Amino acid sequence: MSEESNEIVHLLTQMKLTWNAGDSAGYAGLFTxxxxxxxxxxxxxxxxxxxxxxxxxxxxxxxxxxxxxGGAPSIRHLTGDVALVIAGGTSSVDGEPDPSRASVVTLTALRTTEGWRFASFQNTRVSRP
Structure with missing residues (x-):
């Protein structure tokens, strides 16, 4: 995995950590x-x-x-400074995993003067057609 991809995976990890810590400023800081x-x-x-x-x-x-x-996130570099990221996720309520809350998240990662940040985020709930 490239250094840029590793930095984007780290950004995804920070997304989960700040969310679970209830850190709205830290979470928002991951975005442009x-x-x-x-x-x-x-x-x-x-x-x-x-x-x-x-x-x-x-x-x-x-x-x-x-x-x-769905395994590791898919990271496709569109340019040296822009990447398309697709990741899967689940959430829990009151500590109980809730499979009905599974989703696919599509993000655009952008290299900025602050480092890699997400410029777009789209969360889609997984459901049957």
Missing amino acids: EDADYITFFGLRLKGRQAIEDTHRELFKTSIKLGEGG
Whole structure:
């Protein structure tokens, strides 16, 4: 795996750690200032501040991120500074894993002056057709 891919995997790990710690500022800091963020139910957030504000409230709940589903994330470098990332995940409520909450997350990773950050996030719940 390339050094850039390792840095993106680290960013994904930080995403899970900040979420589970309830750190809305740390979580939002993983995104670019002008990031586009779309939740599994279609809410569109625009920008780091909106991500932080929304997650501050969400993190008051007992939802935690579990182990990623579907194996290692797929990272495809589109240019030296842009990568398409597809990762799977699950979450738990009150400490109990909830398979009905499995999702696929598509992100755009961008190399910035702050390091790699996510410029877009789309969470899609896994369901049967």
